[in-house]
Each structure stands twice: as C-alpha cells, then as structure tokens.
Amino acid sequence: MPPAPLVTSIDVSGWTAAWADGTPPTFDPAGNPQSVYVLRAGFGATGAATTHLDTLIVTRRLREPWPDQATWTAGTVVLSDYVYATDTIAGVTNNSTESSPKPVANWGTTDRQVVGDRLVGEIIAGHRDARDGKPVACVVVTVTDGTTTVSQTVSAMAISLRPGDKCPVLVYPYDIDISSLNVGQVTKNAKVYPWVGDAASVLDSSAGTANSREFCPQVFTHDPVLAANPPLAYISSSGNDGTGVVSTSASTAKAAPFATVTGALNKLRSTYTYTDGCRIRIMDAATVANPTYNPTWQSGAALIIERDPDVPRASAVLTFGAANVNMSQTWLVVRDLTVARAGVYGLNVATGGRLILRDVDMDNASHNSALIAANSLYIDGGVTITNPASNVLNAGSAEIRMVRGLTYGANGRTDPIEGWLVAGCDLKGVLLANGARGQSGMIVVCNAIRGVGGTNGVFSIGTTADVNGALIANNLIEWTTTSSSPAYRPSSDNGTGNITHLLDWHNTIVGYGNTARSNILYNETVGTLRAHKLCSSIGSIHTQINTKHDVFCGGRGDVDASSKTGGWPYMLGVGCRGTVALFVDAGGGTFAQEYPGEKALIGASATVMADVRFTDNKAVTGAGAGAGDGAYTLEAGSAAFDRISAGHAVLPFDLAGVTRRNDGTGAAGAYERAA
Template identity: 40%
Template sequence: MALRLGLGYGRRRSVAGGGPAPVPLIASVNAEGWSAEYAVPGDLPAFVTTLPSEMGPDGGSPKTVSVMRAGYDATGATAAYAESRIITKRKRQVYPNYTLATTATVALDDYVYSTDVIAGVTNNSTETSPKPIAAWVMPSRQLVGNSVHWELIAFHRDFRSNRQVACVRVRANDGTTQTAWQTVAATVISTLCEDANPVEAYAGDLDVSALATGAFWLEAEVYPWIGGAASVLKSEDLWAASASPREFTRRYFHRDTALAAAPPLAYVKNGGSDSTGVWSTNAATALATPFATVAGATSAITNATRGTASKTGTGARIRLVDNTASNSGTNGTSFPQGGAGIVIERAPGTARADAVMNFAGSLRLGLTCSVAGLEPHMTFYDVSLGRSVNTQKFYGESGTPIGLQFWNARITDTAGGQYQQNGNGYFFGVVFTNTIHWLGAGTGTQIRITRGVTADLNTTQIEPWIVIGSNLSRISAASATDPTKGVIYYANRFLLMNAYGPALAISAGAIGDVMTGIVFVQNLAEIIGGHANGAPGLRISSDNQFGDTVHTIVAHNTITGCSGTGRSNLFYDEGATTNNRRKHRLMRCVGNIHAQLNTKADIYVGGGLGMTDEAPNRTGQLAYSHGVGSEGEFSISCSADSSSTGGGFSPLYPGRRASLGTSLSVNNDPLFVDNKSMTSATDYGTGGGDYHLQGGSPARNRVLARGLAFDLGGAARPTSGLDASGAYT
C-alpha cells in the first residue's frame, strides 16, 4: 500500500479537500540504489554545490526521505519498517571533472532496495537485500542423547536494535523426522569453549528425543531485518548446492541415548600394552587394562575380544592418563564411524597439563565414515598435545580427508611444518606454544574455524575464513584456499603487529572473481610498528588486487597506529591495466577507529598512475567514496595524500558523525586508556596496551546504528543514544 508521508520540504501542490501536499524531495532512485534524482533541481540549496558540504547540518536536521522497507521480525514473520534515507550531498562527476557536482543527482546515506517503497517516488533500484553472512561456531560430529547444543553467529549490513539479524531458527532432521523449529532472536555471551575474548552468539539446546537412533543433522535459517524471501539464508540451500563443509551448511551429530550413557572407553598410559589393552563401556575395566598408544587403542576397537565390534568408532572415547609417548602407527584395518567421531580426552582425575599425547611419528588411523558425504572426525577435548619433529603428522586417507577438532586443548609444537595431510582443522578454545603452520592453509587442507585461539604466530599466516574470539600475536598476511567464499573476523585481538607485511589482507584472487560476504567486526589490531610508513592493518581489495566485493561489513574495529602504518586500504578500483576494473557494492562501514583511511579510484588512476583515458572507468568504489553505508568513522591520521576528504586516496564524504585526521604528523588522538601502539613514524609501540576509550575521547558518541549487544570486553553496548566508535563501548 502506498504511503502518504509528509516530508516538509520542497514545493507543495493542492489536493482537493486536503490543502497542500508535500512534493517528495527526490523524483526517482537510480538503478545503483544509492543515488537519486532531486525532484526540483532549481530548489537545490546553493551550498550543496560545494562538494564537502552535507545537505543538512551534521547532527541537526538533514533532509530526509521516508522509506517503507519489507523485512522480518524476531519470530521470522514478515514485517515492515519505516526508515529515513538521508540526502547527504550532490554526487560528483568522474575524472577529469571530479571537482564538479552532477546537475541534480544526490547521494543517499545508504542503499534503497528494489523491495523498498517511497511514496510518490519511482524506485529504479536493482539492488536487493543480500543474504546474511553466518557460521556455525560449535564442535559437531558429537555423540548426544536427547538434546543437542548449537551456536551460530550471523551478520548483515542492515543491523538494528543491537542485533545483526532479526532471528535465526534451527531444527534437527534425521532424514525422516524433523523437530520443530527453535527460533532465537536474542544473543548471549557463549560459554561453550575457552574463548580468548567474549563471543556473542545465537545459541540453543534442541530437544531431539523424537529422532531415530543414528546420524542426524542440524539445519538453520537466518532472517535479516530488511529483505524479502530471497534474502533469507538457508543452510539446506547450500547443502543442495554441494557447498563445502566449511560453509554454512548442515552440521551432523549422532543420537544414541544408550551409547551416550555408556560409550566405549579405552585408557592410554605409560606402562600400558597395545597387545593386551581392552575397550569397555565400564570405566574401571578399561582403566585396569590400558593401552600404550592412541594408535594401539584405535587398532583394537574392532577386536573380537578386546574391542567393542558392534559399536565401532561412533562416539568412542580414548582417555589419556598421563604424558604418553610413541603415539604413532598405521591401522591395518578400517576404523568406521557414524555421525559421531572418536574423542581423545583426559582421564578423570588427570590434569589437562598432564594428559599429553606426544607424537612419536605419523599417526594414520584409517578412519572412515558410514554416512554418505561426511569425512571421518576426531575430537581432542580437554587434553594437551606435543609435537617436535616435522614429519610427525595426522594422516587422512586420499580422497577421504580427516576432520580434526581441537576443543579446550593445549598444543606445543617445536617442529614447524604442516601438521596434517589429507585433513581439515577446527579449533575451539586452544592455547598454542610455538604454533607454526597449524592455523595456515596447506596443500589439500583447510582451517575451517579458528575460535578462541591464543597463539604467537611469529609472522606466519592464518587461513581467514572464520576467525573469532581469538588473541593472535605477530600475525602476518592471511591466505585463503578459496578467496571467493568470504571471511569472518569477529571479536579478535590481533596484538604486537609489527607492520612489516600486510596483516589482515582480504581480496578476491583473480580477475572476474566476486568475493561475497566479508565480515570484519569488533576486532582490535594493535600496531606496534617496525618501520615508518609500514604495511596496512586492514586491506579489503586494495593495491593491484582483483575481483569485486559484495556485502562487506566493517564495524566497531579499533585499528591503532598512525600515518601509513596500520592503515586501512578499502575498496580500491585501480591497477596498471585495463582488465582489472573492480566494483564494490553493499558495503557497511560503521563506528571504526582507523590509523588512516585510504581508497583509490578514478582520481588516483588519472593522477597517481597517469592513465587519464582509463580513469573515467574506475568508478567501482563511488558508493563508498560518497559515504554510502558509512557512519561514525574515525581516523588517527589523514589519508595518504594529506587529505581528509575528496583526494585521490580519500573518500569524498566519510559518512555522518565522522572525524578524520587532518595531518600525517599530528594525530587525531582517540584517547586510549593506555596506548602502547605506534604513535609516530619514530615512536614504535611496546604492545600490551589498553584500548578502551577515556571519558573525554572524541571517538565517543558517534554511532546511532546499533548492531551488537556487547563490546569486545563483554560489556553491554547502549540500547539508546549514540555508541562509541571502536571495539570498546
């Protein structure tokens, strides 16, 4: 139904019996969705022809357009939301006339979707609300009884009411029977694993008592605040599309109440025997006849007299009694499992530090899985692992990789080199000593989630798919095995970053690639320096990279440093050739503290690269350059060309309530409580600072759009008024 919304601006016309009615400020929304044609060009105020000015006074009463938007509520039911799009400024012309405004085209503060309705205005937008970006963040492939715990995180550019999405719903399915949907709208601080930083998640405990004994899966749907049916993210759609287990698709478990109550047990301890050790569902019996090694225990599980042949490996638990050695070998027989994998855990009464599985050589257990499409799994829970020789590895079978889950574990590796072959890693609450190559992508392997990890990377790489709740020191460049799948960096502290290499680099890999779904939310990057004008702290499609980006959320990050060191290089459309033009759409940049804020497009190409003929084609970041989707941005230094706005390296307009540095030498100081990051070209930091904001910080009171309930320290974010920029409220 069309709405008659009085806007209070523009010329008026008479309506019979109703007096003058408002003429909408805009006549039409353009196809790109973020610009519009002003309804009465002759009424454009004179001051908007000066490009840096806004249509309305910042913080006052800007000119707005009322929009009715289709979406969803906290139950997953359809809803409609009234919002206001703010007219921020005239859209500029492209190079070489970039200092001039267009005749009547104005930029909006954010996108109008094709499903939005503006009374009296023609909506030509071709943009639609994207699907949320989500991930399961709990261990799976577990043996359960009548209940299963689940957790996921979700993000969307149209966040509101201190939540990223309206709701999520989850159900269990055994292929014949499905549970009722469990709908969750509020987030909680998770206690599932030993996170290094609080992780805000959607979570629930689902009753699965109606399901049959055997394997089942969880499936989920994520409902954005704004969007139609095509904007709902469904895990089953990804499963049908044969998505990788790394993506937001099914997560499997195994239900067996009897087996969960009395799983097959084997104990491993010094002095045990692989030839006489016994599996038993009775803990005392198993403890009385322990094995010497994990490999020996797995080899014996199907033994007619010492194993539990009818149980196979589904949910089997190997308990470490002490600091065991000689854990190596190859199983000569298949070690099958169903929906749940084997668990290696500490024995009751043994401290985690004393329950250690040391490698003596490579461990090849011959694991297989009877559930079609699933890789076999091992979970190391509440134990320690030790590795000292580069050739000591976990081996999966060719064509049947092994899934390795480490949950509340401690890992010491003095060897270096890849620790697995034909395997994929999942980390939940892990503390590393000398972690080299455990978190980085390797040949034929993936690191599918890095949650709650504490590690000194010593300038080695991580695989940046799902990195949450972690403290990672001395991180180097990130490298993904599939850069088109998007990434999630959330609730991390990246410490002691020495800026000798690009630390958090995100880019599509080749010409024509489209990277969909980039999340960089509520992280701290502590840049201590290493040399003047060092590497960026954050790169999202920057210098000489390729491919487009769609749906990027950069919110509430604190990136320290100054001048060029630790800078943010965002949404570039440049390059020395004509075949790598890029287009960036549906970005949302809210409440970040940057060391420096840089972007490049037509102005830079015409000036910095001197490609004047090509420059007018480099307009793929104009939405970002006009502040679309941006709010409360703060930078310590000005951009690389000594400009706050409108230069070849800087956005024309950084969004409402922004504060960008105006100097490369005098900092726009956010007043951290204890700043131990780099503060000048010659003043390197020592690290270990406190990056909460002092009471009088100029980074406070800048963010109206609220998408998180908690900050990086777990403190509640405000539910009204203006929030602070940065990771801490």
C-alpha cells in the same frame, strides 16, 4: 498530509536519486538532515514477513567523473544507504535493481558428535541492515531424522557461554530438545533472516555443500545411551596391548590399560561395531601411531582422545610429529590434554577427514610445518599453542576451517593463519590469509590481535578474486613495528577483486600515521574496472583511511579514469556511519572519502593522533616501535564517544562483553565505555 518527497526517483544503482525541486542545494546531513522515508519489505523476530519504516538521508550532490570532477551532475543526489528493489517510497519511482544480500553466517560450533536428547550449538551471523544492536532478525534452526523435525527460533544475539573463548564471542545460541527424534543420524540446518529483504535474501544452510567449510548441513548421531555411556579404553606407560580391556565402565577399563593408541583403537574396533563416540583416555603419555583403518568402522561421529579425568592435563601427553603417521580416523577429536610435537610431521587423520582440537595445550617446539596435511582442522576453543612457527596454521593443502578460542603467537612475528572463521582468539604477531581458497563468507570476529610486526595486511581480501560477503567485527589490531605498511586491505592497491557486502563493524586498528593504515575498496588498478557495493562500514577506528578512484587515476594519466566509478558508494559514504580515523589520509586529503558518513571523525594530522584517549597505547608511535600488549579501552572524554546514532547499533556487546549503547552515545571501536 505528508510532506512531498524530496526526490522523484531512485536510480538503478539504489544509492543515488533525482532531486525533486530544481537544483539540489548544499546539504548539511548533520545539522539539517534531508530525510527520505523508505518502507522496506523484510522479516521480524520470528522469521515472518513484515515491513519496516527506515529513514535515509540525502548527504550531498553527485559530481561528474574525472576530468569534470569539479562539476555537479544536473540533479542527482547521494543517499546515506541503499534503496532495494523491494522497497517502497511514497510518491517516488523506485528504479533500483539492487537486492538485499543474504546474511554472512556460519556455525560457531562443530558437528559429527554423539549427542543425547539435547542439541546445543551456536551461529555467528551479520547483515548490513542490522538495527538496535541486532545483526539479523532471527535464525531458525531445525533438526530432523528424516521423518520428524524439531525447530527453535532465536532472535537475540548473546555472549557465548563456552568457556574456551579468549574474548567474548557474539552468537545466536540454540538448545533444542531432540528427544522425539529416532536414534541414529540426524541433520541440522538453519535459516538466517535479515531485517530487510525478501525470500531470496534468506541464507539457508541446506543449500550449502555438505561437509564443507561453508554454511552447510551439520550431522550428528542421536544416541542418548551411547552419549551417557561411551566405550572407554585407557592408555598407560605400564599398560599392555595384549591384556588391555575396553568397557563402558571407567573403573573396568582403567584397571586394564593399553600401552599404545593403536592397541586401544584396534580393540575398540573389534569389540564395537563403530568407533563413533568411543573415547581413548591417556593416563600419562602416548604417541600417535598408524592403526589399521577401514572407513566402515565410523558411521558418522568422531572418536575422542582425551585425558584420564583423574590426572591433571599436564600429565596426560599425546606426542606426534617424529614420524609420518596417521590416526586413520575420518572424524577425530583431541581434547582436554597436552599435545607435544616431536618433529615436522602433522597430526593427521584419514583422507578427507577432519581433526578437532578442543581444550588442548600444545607445544609446537618451533617446528615449521603444517599441523595437519590434506584434511581439515577445527580449533574449537580453549587451545593454546606455544613455540609457534610460520607454517603451522597457514592456508595450504589442509583447510583450517575454524580457529576459535586460540592463544597463539609472539609479539613482532608475521605468522600466517588461515582467516576463514576466526573468533574469540588472543593472537600475537599473526596475519590472516586464505591462500588459493576463496574468501566469500569469511568471518573474523571478536579477536585481539596484538604485537603485529608484518609488512602485509592483517586482513587482505579481494586481492585477486571477488568476495561476496565478509564479516569483520569487534576485532583489535595492535601494530608495533615501524614498517610503513597497511594493516587492513579489502581490495586495495593493484587488486582485481570486486567486493560485495563487506561488514566492517567496530574494529580498532592502532598504528601511527600511514603505519597500519587501511586501504579500502580501491578502484585504481590499471586496465581493471572494479565494482564494490552493498558494503557496511560502521563504528570502526582505523589508523588511517585511504581510498582511490577516478580522480587519483586521472591525475596519473589513466585513459580509463572516467570509468573508475565502481567504488564510489564507499567513497561517498553510502552505508558508512560512526567511523574514526586517527590520522589524515596518506595523500593529505586527496585519498580521503569525499563523505565519510554520519558522525565520522577523520584525523587532520599526519603526526598527531585524534584525541581518542586509549587507556594504554603500546602500538608503534612517532618515536619508534611499540612494546605491544597495550589496552585500547577508551578513557573519559574520548573523541570516539557519541559516534553511533540512536537505534543504529549493529552489535549488542563489545570486545570486553560490555553492552553497546544504542541511545545515540555509542562509541566507535572494539570497546564501548562502561555505563
């Protein structure tokens, strides 16, 4: 017969339970784990409903709130993770009202393109119930012309093969045969299935608002003939707008180039019904101007400005910024050329339109103004911006919807970049900020952020508004200045936002002492009760971890201190595993988690770093500012090794593309050691 259950009931919160046998003992979750076996409704690798058997651990007894924090509750114990309302435990009453949240996901590639008979793209996704190096069970992608629908199921996360990424980006890739669909507009959607949950836990892009930055339907033009033979117009400094020719023959169009972008664009519009998929090729140099525009001249796909394939990228230069001009396209792709900024004005498109930069070398010339105004910008890989300035990519009237594969910045700077979807970038001296826009659904993954010199957090979320879902994973943050400031601030000091389903996975944040510290999921704001739940903190290396709740508030005399329990799941290590903190908390132990989670390592000193053995630490140290551009892979004997239990890996690869271990020896931080 199976052993009697250790608990009699699961509480409403989902993370506490009633001990079954008298007074709970002193628990030793590492040396003598007390297990609770949970049968969980969920999904498998095809998206079909199934059940999973998981093991949760009783980690400790639950104490009373301030001022009775030295007293244990009568018989309540804390679990290592949540039990959902849809879970079953044999012989145990499940009173949990918590549900498995929807995954955090978004498209990793852009739409509004003309495509042939194959539709290729990527999804970035995560969920708190990741297992065996797989963040979600699967994604099911569908494409329809309104009559016929084709689909593909992808269950394996992989390193993206797109060449423009500066760091390996982990994605769910798909490649769908759409030859059976009618020529014309097609719509793509996807469902993202978590391992654990029910139908309400499945994220469906079709429920999103079309043409928004959120996970929503994407639109393409299916036209194999147009994709293979796009109308072309060439621009040359020796061209002539009066005699320029547009043609699907490259040799014909190149023999009679235009003198200006406006001349080429107007000729394309007068020759073809739409500019969808048309390409303007720059032979040497061109300047953005104000062409005539009628929105009916684009039916759903982007115009492309690119270099003449016969000239090197450095020789094909598109200049903008000297005057307030507008390309007047609803969808515009600028790719595979050099962009030169000659003034403070933006590279603008039509109202409500979007600009996509791909494989572009841009000299910003230190002009401190937004790259695009009142529209949306996608940086879609292979983009380098030199001579930066503070407001180029800051969150403003324009939405910076994607920043992927960007090289940008300089050591010691504090340039803000809108941190909505940031992936595969090599950044220096930047902070991620969302301005007035919400942060629910944000994704920041697989980035190297070095030479940070700011006095504000590189990640600051939940400051004034609630956040429901955020994926922050496989990132390196190297702090180089001596400013005693936090680097990582999910709902920290004096904030008012509640955070649900934060995924903090395998980040490495390197500073010294309380410089570049992490202030995580506080509940200490005077007069405000915050509640943080369903968060997952696995395998990250933090410089220092601080969290403040009822005891901190009681110590300073807050009248509502006894109610400051909404952040207790994190304080008690629920959903936490394999965390490393390089230094002791700023309170010398009083701001620490009461239980940091399975296989955690928390530094014991304010001045001596835990023995993680970075390859070449060039962050700030006790001796002063750091030089930057260090190497944060882990050397033999690192204390960051052996932090992830067997079967509990949440990502398949690290920031260098090395396979993460799932055998019980996996490392904390952005880098796994090589096999």
